[in-house]
Amino acid sequence: xxxxxxxxxxxxxxxxxxxxxRFGENCPSISYYNFxxxxxxxRFQLGLALLTKDAELSExxxxxxxxxxxxxxxxxxxxxxxxxxxxxxxxxxxxxxxxKEGKLRPKQKEIMESLAKEKTMIxxxxxxxxxxxxxxxxxxxxxxxKADVMFFAGCKASYDEKLQKVxxxxxxxxxxxxxxxxxxxxxxxxCAVRAEQMGFAEEFEKNARANIKLxxxxxxxxxxxxxxxxxxxxxxxxxxxxxxxxxxxxVEYIAKLIExxxxxxxxxxxxxxxxxDPCHLGRLGEPFVPWKGGEKxxxxxxxxxxxxxxxxxxxxxxxxxxxxxxxxIPGLTLVEMERIREYSWCCGAGGGCSETDTEMSRWxxxxxxxxxxxxxxxxxxxxxPWCEANFRGAADENGKTIEVVDVVELVERxx
Amino acid sequence: MALSRxxxxxxxxxxGERNISEDLGVxxxxxxxxxxxxxxxxxxxxxxxxxQAVLLPGSSAEVQWxxxxxxxxxxxxxxxxxxxxxxxxIGDDYAIQLDMRRMRSIEIxxxxxFAIVEPxxxxxxxxxxxxxxxxxxxxxxxxCSSSPLAxxxxxxxxxxxxxxxxxxxxxxxxxxxxxxxxxxxxxxxLGAGSGWFCGEGPGPSTRGVLRGFQGSTGSLGVCTRIxxxxxxxxxxxxxxSRGTVPAYKADLPDNFKCYTLxxxxxxxxxxxxxxxxxxxxxxxxxRQFNMFGRDLKTAMxxxxxxxxxxxxxxxALVADPELKKxxxxxKIDIQVVIAGTTKRDTEYKDKALDRILELSxxxxxxxxxxxxxxxxVLMYLxxxxxxxxNYVYCGGYEGNFGLSSNLFVSARVMEEASALKRKWxxxxxxxxxxxxxxxMGSICVIxxxxxxxxxxxxxxxxxxxxxxxxxxxxxxDTQRWxxxxxxxxxxxxxxxxxxxxxxxxYTQEEHDAMFAKLPQPLVTAYQYKVRDILNPKHLxxxxxxxxxxxxxxx
Numbered sequence: 021x022x023x024x025x026x027x028x029x030x031x032x033x034x035x036x037x038x039x040x041x042r043f044g045e046n047c048p049s050i051s052y053y054n055f056x057x058x059x060x061x062x063r064f065q066l067g068l069a070l071l072t073k074d075a076e077l078s079e080x081x082x083x084x085x086x087x088x089x090x091x092x093x094x095x096x097x098x099x100x101x102x103x104x105x106x107x108x109x110x111x112x113x114x115x116x117x118x119x120k121e122g123k124l125r126p127k128q129k130e131i132m133e134s135l136a137k138e139k140t141m142i143x144x145x146x147x148x149x150x151x152x153x154x155x156x157x158x159x160x161x162x163x164x165x166k167a168d169v170m171f172f173a174g175c176k177a178s179y180d181e182k183l184q185k186v187x188x189x190x191x192x193x194x195x196x197x198x199x200x201x202x203x204x205x206x207x208x209x210x211c212a213v214r215a216e217q218m219g220f221a222e223e224f225e226k227n228a229r230a231n232i233k234l235x236x237x238x239x240x241x242x243x244x245x246x247x248x249x250x251x252x253x254x255x256x257x258x259x260x261x262x263x264x265x266x267x268x269x270x271v272e273y274i275a276k277l278i279e280x281x282x283x284x285x286x287x288x289x290x291x292x293x294x295x296x297d298p299c300h301l302g303r304l305g306e307p308f309v310p311w312k313g314g315e316k317x318x319x320x321x322x323x324x325x326x327x328x329x330x331x332x333x334x335x336x337x338x339x340x341x342x343x344x345x346x347x348x349i350p351g352l353t354l355v356e357m358e359r360i361r362e363y364s365w366c367c368g369a370g371g372g373c374s375e376t377d378t379e380m381s382r383w384x385x386x387x388x389x390x391x392x393x394x395x396x397x398x399x400x401x402x403x404x405p406w407c408e409a410n411f412r413g414a415a416d417e418n419g420k421t422i423e424v425v426d427v428v429e430l431v432e433r434x435x
Numbered sequence: 436m437a438l439s440r441x442x443x444x445x446x447x448x449x450x451g452e453r454n455i456s457e458d459l460g461v462x463x464x465x466x467x468x469x470x471x472x473x474x475x476x477x478x479x480x481x482x483x484x485x486x487q488a489v490l491l492p493g494s495s496a497e498v499q500w501x502x503x504x505x506x507x508x509x510x511x512x513x514x515x516x517x518x519x520x521x522x523x524x525i526g527d528d529y530a531i532q533l534d535m536r537r538m539r540s541i542e543i544x545x546x547x548x549f550a551i552v553e554p555x556x557x558x559x560x561x562x563x564x565x566x567x568x569x570x571x572x573x574x575x576x577x578x579c580s581s582s583p584l585a586x587x588x589x590x591x592x593x594x595x596x597x598x599x600x601x602x603x604x605x606x607x608x609x610x611x612x613x614x615x616x617x618x619x620x621x622x623x624x625l626g627a628g629s630g631w632f633c634g635e636g637p638g639p640s641t642r643g644v645l646r647g648f649q650g651s652t653g654s655l656g657v658c659t660r661i662x663x664x665x666x667x668x669x670x671x672x673x674x675x676s677r678g679t680v681p682a683y684k685a686d687l688p689d690n691f692k693c694y695t696l697x698x699x700x701x702x703x704x705x706x707x708x709x710x711x712x713x714x715x716x717x718x719x720x721x722r723q724f725n726m727f728g729r730d731l732k733t734a735m736x737x738x739x740x741x742x743x744x745x746x747x748x749x750x751a752l753v754a755d756p757e758l759k760k761x762x763x764x765x766k767i768d769i770q771v772v773i774a775g776t777t778k779r780d781t782e783y784k785d786k787a788l789d790r791i792l793e794l795s796x797x798x799x800x801x802x803x804x805x806x807x808x809x810x811x812v813l814m815y816l817x818x819x820x821x822x823x824x825n826y827v828y829c830g831g832y833e834g835n836f837g838l839s840s841n842l843f844v845s846a847r848v849m850e851e852a853s854a855l856k857r858k859w860x861x862x863x864x865x866x867x868x869x870x871x872x873x874x875m876g877s878i879c880v881i882x883x884x885x886x887x888x889x890x891x892x893x894x895x896x897x898x899x900x901x902x903x904x905x906x907x908x909x910x911x912d913t914q915r916w917x918x919x920x921x922x923x924x925x926x927x928x929x930x931x932x933x934x935x936x937x938x939x940x941y942t943q944e945e946h947d948a949m950f951a952k953l954p955q956p957l958v959t960a961y962q963y964k965v966r967d968i969l970n971p972k973h974l975x976x977x978x979x980x981x982x983x984x985x986x987x988x989x
Contacts, residue, residue, distance in 0.1 A: 022898040023830035026467065027823035028517045028580040032559065035579050035820025036683040039673045040567075041541055041560035054454070054491050054536055055461050056518060062464035069463035074485075081460035100681040101823035103738075103746045104830070319731075320860065321867040321896050322828040324746035335679045335742040362680050 030094035033363035046093035091366035099333040115219030139209035153184035160202035167202030174247030176405035213253035218372035248298035248404035259308035285434035288351035294397035297364035298404035303334030334362030367407035390416035399423035486532040503617035526940030571668035573600035578822025588658035595721035601882030608662035615970035631662030654979035684810035695803035705846040707795030712884025718774035720878030728869020831897030834890025837926025865905025867894035940977030
């Protein structure tokens, strides 16, 4: 907190990448609410004030803290120039502090009760209906049998009837390339990473450890998921808790299959699409790197992490695989938005905001649709059911919507 | 004293419920750790005062109504845009903070080559929008995250491109100010109904009054719109880039040339730079990477151009014999960019630069001629988007020495200044030990050449009390040395006379006691008269230096 120097970088995409004023900002929260309190530099100041009791967790402050979509855009922008600040981890910690003090937003309680009882963060859904999407597919139940990969659909693609097609298409594509696909059937539980994003750190860890145990018992070696939140959970957060399996997002796995020649896309799909990088697949999807150490000063006042610490600045996120897959589809034209890759604009669903701060979340999605429509694309493709759900029905600043598709759906059309 | 419900209600009626807050948590995010940007404001646990409310006005008219209420009720106010510098924050307890971020429009008049900008149109976006029509702007050394309006109306505003485009005072054209009375004043050609094209007449020639050379730091009301001069941009409509965060590189055509010029001593440097001034060949010139310190310069260049680079790499890189040699080669250096408008122009400028190096005994650093490095430096210096590297070592820095003098004067004291800083680095532990010379700055502070715009980057820990106190002691020693040399006020002391250590502003009586003793009291007495007309209740903080005229017999 003390190292922030109020530079403004956390409110904009890396300055080197700004092409216009219209699409230059990076943080949905401050862009919507405008007060400094809603950007991480303000949240650093707020944290210090909470420690010194100069401020309290009022309703306004609670709202500000929870309005962070935990998209990590501030983290990337900050780390263009700073080496001893961790804005993303701080945002998570500040939310966790608010939760610990009992300062919640409407709906959070309901969502967390659902996680506890039904093992899903989609409130109102029951555990037995989790596998409805897989009916008739004949997937291997990994608690009883073996497969090449464990397919983890995730809550959104499992329960949202409009998104179940993503899970089904993923299985179809993988099988088409000869991959034997299994899943955990009725044993599958939410990855719970959205609990962490909402500040429920203990609940996240409890669920993560239960899942790690379950994966081990099922002998899982490789996980494939179409959900970017689940991907980040397994690749980065679970790995920090000891998970040692290969984790792929389905677009990564498809890119691998195409490269190996196991999957051929032959049907023309004449469409112009633009690709939205999901935050948790892109900048937050970097693999976990173990590190033990601390901070020290050298040369009198130079603060550094000792020993050399993983940087986590978004440079190693998954950006190329989905683009390679799209470009492998005959007839498809890919056009890029201004904010892409590590400096992509969030869809607005992260941090639980699609449920807890719906107005801001919808505005964030409509901003992205405006940007997508500015490219002239006919559709916006993404690789995360949460993003797809948030874009669905969102209109741009002129009231125009856009077709929303998952990359996997386009691949399915090209088989 | 809190705002009465009646006053708060009146303010809320102006901006709407969504754009005003008096929540303690929100207000705390509008305080500045006093030691953060200027060591002499310490100690570390002092912040600027907490405002009574924060407002986000959306138009000049809203600002006028807010200011009228402040004027009527003796409420102090301060408008700020990016909230980077402590000078943007209030200095009194009974005060409100205006956050100007909702006012951000940009109108480019490409035919007349200017942009009309509101406060929160930051440099990065103004530059990006201007490039679309083949123009660009003078980017102040403070970087593209700053507000061109604030830099132009409020502060000095020179930077790398000042050599070809001048400083802020040369680029500010017509402007619109809400005075402390609430009156809206239009200056320059705008005041004569002739458009925004000129900062002086036709119309009220008040640019010198409202900003002078140094700027009025938001102390004479609220500047809500200005026009800034735009300059030809001989590049593409945006800067294409490649590379991995954070080392983005510019893909510019070959009419852009970028070199690091090196000299064996400061006399040669002065000779070379004077010839550059005379020959009008540069797009920009800046001593940039020396801000990391003479000993750490190449180590830091390696780190910031490597996506996996870390400060933990410093010890190994500093010990690298090859980098040591390069450091020595680049000991006295400057980065320059040529931007030719035609092939012939590029070739001429390139040849002229080579001849200047021949005449001054200078050379181009081979290390910095690598294509990847050239493209990185081009992006860095044209965009100026890495300003926060100023804080890279420990989160706090302040410029000192501030050698904004004649080139031949500044250059000849550089080694002595470096030795003084080095002494403090080795004999104490208060400031980062980076090799003495950590001078950074532009090749000149006004268009075409002239005085140097230099400062030594002094890095300290803004949350370490001994570090802050020791840095302040070092700055006092710097001032002692500058007095001995007749070099004026040390940059670290430039704002010492405007805010107490506890973050509060000075009273008029305190300013009178200070300025009556300082040189040129007629200037501060004149400024008192200016303020008396434009801001009689002294509502915008104490950054505007004033001396009661009667104290000097006026």
